[in-house]
Amino acid sequence: MQYEPGLSRDALIELATRTYFGNVDAKNMEGALACFHEEALFCVQTSFTRHAGKPAIRRMFEDFFGAYETIVHKDFTCTVDEANGRIAASFEAVLTAADGSVTRLNNTNFWRIRDGKFQEVYVYMSGANVLV
Template sequence: MQYEPGLSRAELIEFATKTYFGNVDAKNMDATLACFHDEALFCVQTSFTRHAGKAEIKRMFEDFFGAYETIIHRDFTCTVDEANGRIAASFVAELTDADGNVTLLNNTNFWRMRDGKFQEVYVYMSGENVLV
């Protein structure tokens, strides 16, 4: 199903890289979840992991936020389909645990928007899945 586009190219990039990842990096659960529709689908394609609905997505983020002292998403390269409300971004995820161990991942996310929020998220992760 195709949804009506609602955000401009600049707004899609801002939403994905600043609003969404900015709140993930700040471990701001309420603002992170506000980026998703109630029935959103979040899939990590490289590990066949699926989280359906906000409750499952929240549980995934609770575990993710608890596993790392710092979370940084950086070096974004975005491709935007403004006419269809879709965006893809390749980026580096830099994760530091409580012992100071750093995990670097080179990931790509694909987002499908509906009414200014994520309806579907597909993640391709270069290493072990940290979003279980």
Template sequence: MQYEPGLSRDELIQLATRTYFGNVDAKNMEAALDCFHDGALFCVQTDFTRHSGKEEIRRMFDDFFAAYETIIHRDFTCTVDEANGRIAASFVAELTDADGGVTLLNNTNFWRVRDGKFQEVYVYMSGANVLV
């Protein structure tokens, strides 16, 4: 399903890389969740994991935020379909746990945006799923 275009190319990139990942990296739960529609779907395709709705997505982030002292998403390469409200980004996720152990992942996310918020998110993760 396609959604009406609503955000420009730059606004889609801002939503994905700065608003969303910026708040995830800051562990700012409410601002990160505000990027999603109430009935949003969040799937980790490489692990067949699915979170449906904001409450399931909140629980996923609660666990993710608790598991890592620092979360950094960086080195974004974005591809944007402005006409259909879609964006894809490849990036590095650098996660540091309480013992100082570092997990580096090379991931790609695909977002479907409706009315300025994520309706669907599909994640392809290079290692073990950290978003269970």
């Protein structure tokens, strides 16, 4: 199903890279969840993992936030389909655990936007799935 476009190119980039990942990196649960529709779908395609609806996405983030002392997403390269409300971004994720060990991932996310929020998120992860 196609949704009516509503966000400009700059607004799509802002939502995905600064609003969403800014809140994830700050471990701001409510801010991160505010980017999703209630019935949103979050899939990690490279490990066949699905989280359907905000309660499941919340649980995923609780585990993710608890697993790492610091979370940093950086070096975004975005491709935007403004006419259809979609955005893709390739980036590096740097995750530091309490023991100082660092996990580096080169990921690509694809977002489908409805009414200014994520309806669907598809993640392609370069290493083991950290969003279980």
